[in-house]
Amino acid sequence: MTWTMPPPMLTTPIPQPVLRPGWAAEPKWDGYRAQLSLDTGRVELRSRRGTQMTEAFPEIVDSAAQLPDRTAVDGELIVWEGDRLAFERLQQRLPRRGAAAARAAGEWPAHFVAFDLLRLSGTDITRWPYRRRRSALESLFTTRRPTTPWALCPSTTDQTVVTEWLTWTTVGMEGIVFKRLDDTYRPGARGWLKYKPxxxxxxxxxxxxxxxxxxxxxxxxxxxxxxxxxxxxxxxxxxxxxxxxxxxxxxxxxxxxxxxxxxxxxxxxxxxxxxxxxxxxxxxxxxxxxxxxxxxxxxxxxxxxxxxxxxxxxxxxxxxx
Missing domain, CATH: 2.40.50.140 (Nucleic acid-binding proteins)
Structure with missing residues (x-):
């Protein structure tokens, strides 16, 4: 049976960055929400709305070989300019294809910050609770040690760490996402919470x-x-x-x-x-x-x-x- 990448799980805004018992928190980066799937050498990279971005980011596609085959991750595409994130550089790259996309990848390389794991070596794990998916994602980064442009998004259950993250706004950290530890990955559902200062x-x-x-x-x-x-x-x-x-x-x-x-x-x-x-x-x-x-x-x-x-x-x- 052919595996199909699910629609992304979404967020609901909240007014205060309070980490509740039984929840984890992750920094929200100022970039493009992206899902990537690697299946028998074929890479698919798509946006939150389902837009195909594979041809626009060849460096991400080429680096997907560092993941296990038949694996899919959810995360954020970002571009650094100096010491802060540059969303406009990322936006300028989206319509480029072929040689133009390759040149842009050299000038403004993108990074993929992975924050969730949807499929692992052929096993759909969206029904696993967040804490188990997160453990599997951390294990993947520990064993495979993917290099740039891959990065593992931090996760915490400590309110003091959340408070510290909120001081990162000057470099392009856009807010905080909260995820219930025992929640499955529910496609299209607004089950996560998001705070934007x-x-x-x-x-x-x-x-x-x-x-x-x-x-x-x-x-x-x-x-x-x-x-x-x-x-x-x-x-x-x-x-x-x-x-x-x-x-x-x-x-x-x-x-x-x-x-x-x-x-x-x-x-x-x-x-x-x-x-x-x-x-x-x-x-x-x-x-x-x-x-x-x-x-x-x-x-x-x-x-x-x-x-x-x-x-x-x-x-x-x-x-x-």
Whole structure:
């Protein structure tokens, strides 16, 4: 019988990084969720949504020979740039094929951080509890000693270690995933828990989607040390009460706006350009953001609206990274 890789087990967000009795914790890396299967020399590498990534990451495919045959692992694809993870480099690699993919592998090599084991030497182990799957995964790394680009994701049942991991956010650690020790691998189920640290901060409104009278989202900026307004990120769709808070505070910009001629993408996974209205960069707002940033210091996930800060001038907003 042909073995089929199951859909990935998923997470549910939680507000606090508390490690419960009977659970384990793992760091969540800022990369692509990926599953890899090796079966009689054939390698399949696919994303969380089932996208085939085999041709885009030849170095991962070539290194799969270090695993036992008829084995499948779940994990995260990451790319390092200097001393932090670079999600945008990973994203740029996804559409490349053939010689272009090979060149990208040399310039921005990917790593596979394995955190779960789905099949081992022909045996489907998804019905094993997490603690047994984890033990088998650690044993595989101990006996096979796979080298780069393979890495074993840490796991702990110690709250103090979880607290320490949360200090790794500056290198691209995105949060914490919690897994029940006696839970099986349930394809497609949201049986794991995920905590992503967030912070409240201020930014300057530099543009909007919608109109000044009825903005839908805010495009936010911060001044760098040379006095240039740099794009920092965009908010989620504004709640209804934001209209009242912003009423009369947004003024369309005239000539000379620092973002004149710029284009803004609708999101990380699309080349669709936003239709925006440039706004005089005079209004400061408070937003909630998570820790994932690109190499330019921009928030990689949408910011959440909190409130207007008319008490703060733009000059008092933290500078761009």
């Amino acid at each position: 967030r912070e409240t901060t201020e930014a300057i409104v530099g543009a909007i989607t919608g109109t000044p009278a009825a903005p839908r989202t805010l495009l936010l900026g911060r001044y760098d040390t040379t006095g240039h307004l740099q794009y920092a990120g965009r908010t989620t769709t504004l709640p209804h009460d934001a209209d009242r808070a912003l009423a009369g505070l947004l003024t369309a910009a005239g000539p000379g706006h620092p973002w004149t001629g710029w284009s803004f993408s609708a999101g990380w996974s699309t080349r669709e350009a936003l239709t925006v209205t440039l706004i005089r960069p005079e209004l400061v707002v408070e937003v909630g953001v998570d820790v994932a940033r690109d190499r330019a210091g921009r928030w990689r996930h949408p910011a959440r609206w909190h409130r207007v800060r008319t008490d703060l001038p733009p000059s008092e907003v933290d500078p761009a990274l």
